[in-house]
Amino acid sequence: HSAESRSRGAFILLEGCDRTGKSTQAAKLVERLQTLGHSTKLWKFPDRTTRIGQMIDGYLAKGEDLNDHAVHLLFSANRWEAVEAMEKHLSAGTTLVVDRYAYSGVAFSAAKGLDLEWCKHPDRGLLRPDLTLFLDMPIEESMKRGGFGEERYEKLTIQTKVRELFLQLREPTWVMVDATQSIESIHKELVHQSEKAITRVRDQPLQHDLWL
Numbered sequence: 001h002s003a004e005s006r007s008r009g010a011f012i013l014l015e016g017c018d019r020t021g022k023s024t025q026a027a028k029l030v031e032r033l034q035t036l037g038h039s040t041k042l043w044k045f046p047d048r049t050t051r052i053g054q055m056i057d058g059y060l061a062k063g064e065d066l067n068d069h070a071v072h073l074l075f076s077a078n079r080w081e082a083v084e085a086m087e088k089h090l091s092a093g094t095t096l097v098v099d100r101y102a103y104s105g106v107a108f109s110a111a112k113g114l115d116l117e118w119c120k121h122p123d124r125g126l127l128r129p130d131l132t133l134f135l136d137m138p139i140e141e142s143m144k145r146g147g148f149g150e151e152r153y154e155k156l157t158i159q160t161k162v163r164e165l166f167l168q169l170r171e172p173t174w175v176m177v178d179a180t181q182s183i184e185s186i187h188k189e190l191v192h193q194s195e196k197a198i199t200r201v202r203d204q205p206l207q208h209d210l211w212l
């Protein structure tokens with residue numbers, strides 16, 4: 001085998017509070033990385049298209065009530081059900097740009113008062129992102145953005161707690177991005193960081209040790 005055939009894609013994660021521009025940036029990043037010649041795919045959690053994802057969507061968007069612990073486990077299950085497909089893409093050399101992951105899972109549930117360590121447990125042993133880009137901005141700013149308040153959790157008090165929890169979960173390798181910048185400057189920074197990560201991990205094994 002040549003080094004070329006062994007090279008894998010990078011797991012690039014975008015995290016942050018609601019309305020910080022993650023989805024906009026994720027889509028632009030995928031497009032740009034593809035243009036630069038990297039096989040790249042957009043991924044999104046929660047994935048509302050699966051059966052578990054439909055239950056999550058009912059809870060978030062349709063006012064259906066679920067026990068806080070139960071919905072936490074559904075979000076986690078929604079990641080576990082994607083693991084084989086994600087691994088397949090990464091191993092085949094495709095970079096995944098992932099919009100939210102287990103950090104959102106823990107931050108939002110713990111913001112509702114669930115125990116932080118309990119919240120981390122179901123996601124232990126999941127694939128670990130190679131690069132986490134945290135889009136950060138004051139909640140007062142994101143609240144002014146279109147659509148804020150449409151879904152459960154899009155409230156000032158919850159978002160403020162979520163941001164604090166994200167900062168508690170922050171790891172030394174995270175890249176903090178000022179999300180109040182223009183779409184183009186944020187985009188440039190994300191492209192730069194992503195290309196470095198793609199180069200850095202291409203000969204490294206996948207990491208299955210989130211929170212282990």
Ligand code: TMP
Nearest residue numbers: 018045046075100101104105108109153
């Ligand atoms: P979205 O707006 O990115 O689709 O996410 C929907 C909401 O779900 C958002 O407020 C964050 C929240 N969330 C959780 O509570 N737990 C999770 O595990 C994930 C991925 C998202």
Ligand code: MG
Nearest residue numbers: 018019151154
């Ligand atoms: Mg949302």
